[in-house]
Amino acid sequence: MAVAYLDHAASTPMHPEVVDAMAGFFEGCYANPTGAHRMARDARRATDDARDILAEALGARPGEIVFCGSGTEADNLAIFGAAASGAVVCSAVEHPAVLRPVEQLGGRIVGVDRDGMLDLEALAAALDGDVRLVSVMLANNETGVVWSLEEVAEVMARHAPGALLHTDAVQAFPWLDVANRAAPADLVSVSAHKFGGPKGVGALVVRDGVELQAQIVGGGQEAERRGGTPNVAGIVGMGRAAQVTVARRAEVVERVGGLRDRLADGLRDADGGVTESGVQPASGTGAPVDRSAKVAGSCHLCFEGVESEALLFLAERDGVYASAASSCASGAEHPSHVLAAMGYPRSLARGSLRLSLGAASSEADVETALAVLPPAIAQLRRAVA
Ligand code: PLP
Numbered sequence: 001m002a003v004a005y006l007d008h009a010a011s012t013p014m015h016p017e018v019v020d021a022m023a024g025f026f027e028g029c030y031a032n033p034t035g036a037h038r039m040a041r042d043a044r045r046a047t048d049d050a051r052d053i054l055a056e057a058l059g060a061r062p063g064e065i066v067f068c069g070s071g072t073e074a075d076n077l078a079i080f081g082a083a084a085s086g087a088v089v090c091s092a093v094e095h096p097a098v099l100r101p102v103e104q105l106g107g108r109i110v111g112v113d114r115d116g117m118l119d120l121e122a123l124a125a126a127l128d129g130d131v132r133l134v135s136v137m138l139a140n141n142e143t144g145v146v147w148s149l150e151e152v153a154e155v156m157a158r159h160a161p162g163a164l165l166h167t168d169a170v171q172a173f174p175w176l177d178v179a180n181r182a183a184p185a186d187l188v189s190v191s192a193h194k195f196g197g198p199k200g201v202g203a204l205v206v207r208d209g210v211e212l213q214a215q216i217v218g219g220g221q222e223a224e225r226r227g228g229t230p231n232v233a234g235i236v237g238m239g240r241a242a243q244v245t246v247a248r249r250a251e252v253v254e255r256v257g258g259l260r261d262r263l264a265d266g267l268r269d270a271d272g273g274v275t276e277s278g279v280q281p282a283s284g285t286g287a288p289v290d291r292s293a294k295v296a297g298s299c300h301l302c303f304e305g306v307e308s309e310a311l312l313f314l315a316e317r318d319g320v321y322a323s324a325a326s327s328c329a330s331g332a333e334h335p336s337h338v339l340a341a342m343g344y345p346r347s348l349a350r351g352s353l354r355l356s357l358g359a360a361s362s363e364a365d366v367e368t369a370l371a372v373l374p375p376a377i378a379q380l381r382r383a384v385a
Contacts, residue, residue: 003319004368008297008358009141009171010323014237015196015359021240022198025233032229034221043232050239057242058169058188059179060205066225067203067235068216071170071191072097074204077226078166078187079105079135081212086132086163091118092341093142098135098168099337115279116145116342120155127159134165138172138181142325142338142354143277144298146176153184164210170194170202174245174359175253175295186210192234196359197241201234245359252359257296260357263366264291264299270374273304273381275348277339297358300325302344303351306380311353314376320369325354 025046031039033047048062055062068074075097079088088107090098093116102109108126111119118136127134134156139146149167156163166187169178174195182188188205192198206212206225218227245252268274268288277300278289294300303311308324315322325336335349355369 001319002364002368003321004365004372006299006320006322006355006357006361006365006369008174008361009144009194009354009356011193011199012174012196012358013360014198015241015244017244018197018237018240022233022237025236029232033232034219034229047230047232047235050235053239054190054203054242055205057173057179057246058190058203058205059183060188061208063223064205064207065203066206066222067201067230067238068222068226069200069202069228069231071095071168071189071194071202073215074189074191074202075135075166075168076101077204077212077215078189079133080215082133082164082166082187083107084213085211087130088133088135089123089126089131089163090135091137093140093338094135094137095141095168095170098137098166102135112341114343116140116143116277116338117279118147118152120151123152124155124159127156127163129160129162131160131163133187134160134163135168136165137168137170138178139169139176139295139298140338141171142336142352143300143342144171144294144356145278146172146293146295149182149184171295173242175249175297177249187212192238192241195241195245197238198234201231201238203238248359253296256357256359256361257291259361259363259366260296260299261291263355263357263369264288264301266366266370267299267301267373270370271303271377273306275302275304275344276300277302277342277344297356297361299355299357301353301355302339302348303353303377304348305384306351306377308350308352310380311351311373311376314379315372318372318376320372323354323356325352 033043051062079101090102164186167185170191192201279293281287281290339349
């Protein structure tokens with residue numbers, strides 16, 4: 001049976017070059033990079049090289065990169081690390097790695113509109129001189145919708161000029177020039193396994209001069225900002241993955257964007273009760289949503305009257321691996337907080353399907369999905385009719 005893996009936003013396979021680059025650091029060069037002998041120096045050089053590559057890819061200086069254990073840890077470090085000196089603010093559609101810390105700290109949550117765009121007036125109203133940090137993502141992990149940090153920074157400059165801007169760029173990096181788009185941010189999170197690197201490695205850009213309290217305190221690694229022996233193989237893999245991603249990004253965006261459009265159009269043509277999330281296009285264009293306002297790999301649809309879980313079950317049975325984009329396993333009970341924030345009615349949010357493509361996605365994946373999903377949706381509609 002052909003398998004169509006359409007869950008790249010959850011995790012995407014490692015590039016073969018990444019696997020090769022990492023191999024030498026499991027065997028051969030296995031020393032602790034903080035040591036003084038030759039093998040330790042070799043390991044340190046490898047992590048420094050990866051730091052240089054990542055810094056360039058993120059528009060940062062090498063000393064501004066803090067390697068850590070995941071995108072979640074990078075987000076936590078940004079938020080908890082800044083919170084001691086003031087209030088924290090985030091959007092209602094952040095990943096739980098941002099949302100939960102902000103909730104735990106009693107922070108302020110700013111809403112979005114039906115298109116999934118940040119409500120800039122509500123942001124302005126949430127800001128004052130007590131605010132230390134604002135966290136807004138660059139691309140949303142469910143809808144793929146992309147935000148402008150320049151607009152956010154402008155609002156901050158007027159209403160909370162002393163506050164730091166953090167962006168979770170975890171879903172953006174595979175698709176967007178983060179070096180440019182995240183330039184207004186003081187803190188930027190990324191995660192290797194979303195762009196062809198290994199799981200369990202993330203990084204936070206901490207711009208020079210930004211004071212952040214370390215959350216893991218130990219041997220003073222990462223310039224006292226994150227204790228713990230660095231994951232050398234993982235960091236090397238992250239650097240190589242960043243290099244490959246940046247080198248191929250334009251070609252991948254073009255090719256995968258075309259595949260995504262075919263997939264989304266094919267599913268819309270096959271079913272009348274589908275809503276594609278995203279920014280409504282200018283009137284008269286005839287387009288369903290402005291897909292240029294989403295990352296190229298994102299195809300996010302809601303099927304009225306269909307239960308995501310039942311659909312995912314039928315899809316998996318026939319070789320299509322996707323996700324409901326629900327924050328909870330029982331999607332029917334707890335529809336996605338992202339769709340709830342966008343004001344989607346429960347009946348629609350319960351039928352959400354996130355098909356996410358990646359650099360390795362192919363025409364065959366789209367064909368398989370278009371062969372499997374429409375009959376599955378029709379079957380579920382018949383069952384409730
Ligand atoms: N932020 C976003 C937007 C994500 O999509 C994810 C992963 O799903 C994370 C953070 C967490 O990254 P990690 O899986 O490396 O902890």
